Amino acid sequence: MRTAVVVFPGSNCDRDMAVALEQATGRPPTMVWHKDTVLPEGLDLVAIPGGFSFGDYLRCGAIAAHSPIMRPVRSFAERGGLVLGVCNGWQVLIEAGLLPGALMRNAGLKFVCRDVHLACETTATPFTGALREGQVIRIPVAHHDGCFVADDALLDRLEGEGRIAFRYTGPDGHDGPRSNPNGSMRAIAGALSENRRVLGMMPHPERMADPALGGRDRVSDGRLVFESLTAALQES
Amino acid sequence: MKARVTVTLKPGVLDPQGAAIAAALASLGFEGVTGARQGKIIELDLEETDPARAEAAAARMADTLLANQVIENYSVEVL
Amino acid sequence: MKARVTVTLKPGVLDPQGAAIAAALASLGFEGVTGARQGKIIELDLEETDPARAEAAAARMADTLLANQVIENYSVEVL
Amino acid sequence: MTDAAAAGTLSNTAAEPAVDLALAEAHGLKPDEYQRILDLLGRVPSFTELGIFSAMWNEHCSYKSSKRWLRTLPTEGPQVICGPGENAGVVDIGDGLAVVFKMESHNHPSFIEPYQGAATGVGGILRDVFTMGARPIAALNALSFGAPDHPRTKRLLAGVVEGIGGYGNAFGVPTVGGELRFHPAYNGNCLVNAMAVGLAQADSIFYSAASGVGRPVVYLGAKTGRDGVGGATMASAEFGEDAEEKRPTVQVGDPFTEKRLLEACLELMASGAVISIQDMGAAGLTCSAVEMGDKGGLGVALDLDAVPCRETAMTAYEMMLSESQERMLMVLDPAREDTARAIFEKWDLDFAIVGETIAEDRFLVSHGGALKADLPLAALSGTAPEYDRPHLAPAAPEPLGPLPDIAPIDALQRLVASPNYGSRAWVWEQYDHTVMADTAVRPGSDAAIVRVHGTEKALALAADVTPRYCAADPVEGGRQAVAEVFRNLSASGARPLAVTDNLNFGNPERPEIMGQFVGCIRGIGEACTALDMPVVSGNVSLYNETEGSAILPTPTIGAVGLLDRLEDAIPMAPGAGDTLVLLGTTRGHLGQSALLWELEARAEGPPPPVDLAAERRAGELVRALKAAGHLRAAHDLSDGGLALAAAEMALAARTGIALDAPENLDPLTWFFGEDQARYLLAIGPERLSAVLTMAGEAGVPARPVGRTGGDVFALGREHLPLARLSEGHNTALPRLMGEV
Ligand SMILES: Nc1ncnc2c1ncn2[C@@H]1O[C@H](COP(=O)(O)OP(=O)(O)O)[C@@H](O)[C@H]1O
């Protein structure tokens, strides 16, 4: 499986993403600079990592969405390539028009960094095949602008088409007062493109892909996302 | 020549910052504030000296980058 | 009645956002942008119906909360 | 160099004020200091030169009140690669790697503008670390604010925390720990101490000493503005009417530029182009250029016309004193100029050749074709004043009065839910503490633990001080601050390596304040020697007082420890069914305790005495017990004693704890006494005799004091549902902030 990670000047989860991808695929990803105008040949997956691509000035991801590398990323996605955007990566994909909706300032207005619980809403994607439907996983969020916003028509459509990959939930799969960390509409934590091959999500699977980081219970739920990807690509 | 692009949230789009401002004003004892919305302005210094052309250029910049038209409206003013 | 408070950085205060916007516009091929500064607007819905009083109230709100006068200036406009 | 500069004629333009004693005093220089300048130069300095002297000779740059005392601190050890004197300390951690760290204050700017003050404080300390060639891997912060109900406190806390997060989160360094206190002594002066920790190759550390004559001095990073120009030194009449407009502007942080500066610097260093490097901190260009020349035994000639400016019509004076952030000065290998240029351009950073190194011992500054300064460079720092200020040991605190009349369980409930001892999650959830995917133990434990990327090793990090103790007895308080970080590291399973300090005090011209300073340093020095934790870097912040009312003496200690393997880490949270063992001697010392202060605002009695040999024995025993496989969890005892330590373990583990009633001490003294050198261990019940035996052999008193399990927290026969304790604890800061 050949992967690439896009690096903007203010990306700061590029290395974390690369480590997780290498761990899952056995092969280090190619790091692609934002000023590049082509992607490497024969790629299976492009990851847009978290961070503050251009300081997150103006709007998160807005300046990055216009950088030269996003042209080939867009055509890669249009050809059915797999694209994973995490945190700032999702913001970039939305600003680039590859995913719908908007990500706005957290409802609590503060930056929020803590573990959240996610319910897997669909396993029919290359990103979630290794999970069970309804499975609750624990991984961290760390963002200031992760409140997913869309009009009712879009929300209904996303739900109707099974394009919500993850929702925030409580540890037991039931909503609690702290389960939705940012006020996202319908607790959406991750959404898919129409062809289900582009996923954007606020939580960071790459930060919880190693049991050494999973605290007392040695949780490494983030790995499931990467294992899903390798499995999906082996099948195809 | 200067152009000012004012970007505001579309009506109906949730504005937690505006809501927080309204709440904070109330808790500071300011009465009669029934709502607040926050937006931003971007002031551009342009080499262009023709007002109409400056306005058109600023509008193109807003279309391309400065506003996200999924959730925001903008207006342009040449100063 | 509506009042609009416009908050801008004082001259001389570093504006990293504005600088990033100017750089981004240049790299998008917009020529002739020699600088950009970002500010914010807060639109207040006030129960007050007297323009002068509304303006004075909005100014007090700006003094107390809406502008950080260590680094920002503000202006008030009644709409 | 321009002709005028070459000709060496110094010019003061008509617009610049004439220099005299009054102007010097307005710049914060004392009459004898001004005389020293006149004697040194044999003439009256130019306006720009006066600015340079004021920057070099102020307390912040020259350490003139503290230097002679700082020299007494232990700074050496086999592990130390570079002690104090450079941008940050460097300590060997084996495998060819080194940890680079330092702490620095941004107290005053944070009081004026909390968000930007704190943000630029973080930016400054990160720069100190990456200037040495290290990639920052963790940040900590130690914060002190006024009374919880003081009108400024909430705004300062909210702004400072948001600013620290705003900068560190965007930069991409995990902020993993620190401390936070409230006390009325900080009503008029908050403290914001930021610490950064980086990782470097031990054989490629970068220093500030320039070398080689005729080499380009390169400016890299953000453009120069009038940020911070003048600060306190510009209060004089010179600006008359338009003072408001020319008032020094607050520095605004730009983490995006800093991130690019980091990456560019590390790339540049790896390319072999960098000969020496110095970040521009306070009085940026002045201090950095002088330091590079002075350390390298060279002169420096600067041409300010080449300095990238953000504002128009900046004068030489302003450029030399500007505190604009995110800037670096370097001496580059001329042969690699093209490589260097390509790297700057890749990261879209401004850079310019602004001068060169020269053989003569001169500091030449030219601007607009005129020579603005011509000073003997080495003497600028070499002849800086140094004072032996009179110092007085503080008066003994009031004697310890009667015990509060309260049931221990109620006292605990109040402590746990107080702003000072409530959960800090409100703070650390605003900090990205998981970025870089190496944070193995997150904030909330005794020490945070971050992995040394790509190795088995990990670093344990903590910051601490107990100002109440320092005020009552500076020497004992100084010892205790070091002992407490030692315990924080030991309870986490780490071997202490070294410390950095941030010495925050009031006005040193007052003998009682100087007495606090001298006493604390003595205590810190003794403890660092006894516990093998040399001081490798630090920072002094004096004059933290308002209208004659000083802060509590607050010598924050930041400590770094090493774990050879991450598995050696000891968690703080026990399981259910564990036996709790107390290590150390309990006499029930309540002088200066949290119990008295939080419940009754009483600061009475002496602080607990620190027995450094006992600290060392206990710390070593904890690590030995872990190595022998006996420990499930451990937590050190500090403020609030046994009861608060047990409560913190119960809350972390979400399991109940029952502590036995004491046999022959009053319950309040047993549960809340703050005797030092103690730990609370959680072990499997079957390990008890082995643990007691090992403790006996190590000469450390040990006894079982309770057990874990259930959902109730009990002190003797009194108890509370754990959920109640937890509710009070978790909502302490949200309640303070009016969020719940
Ligand atoms: N300002 C802060 N930023 C991040 N973490 C903090 C801060 N203040 C306190 N913490 C964390 O909260 C926990 C409790 O702090 P403290 O009571 O000072 O611990 P201790 O009693 O071990 O000294 C520690 O893990 C500490 O790192």
Ligand SMILES: [Mg+2]
């Ligand atoms: Mg502490």
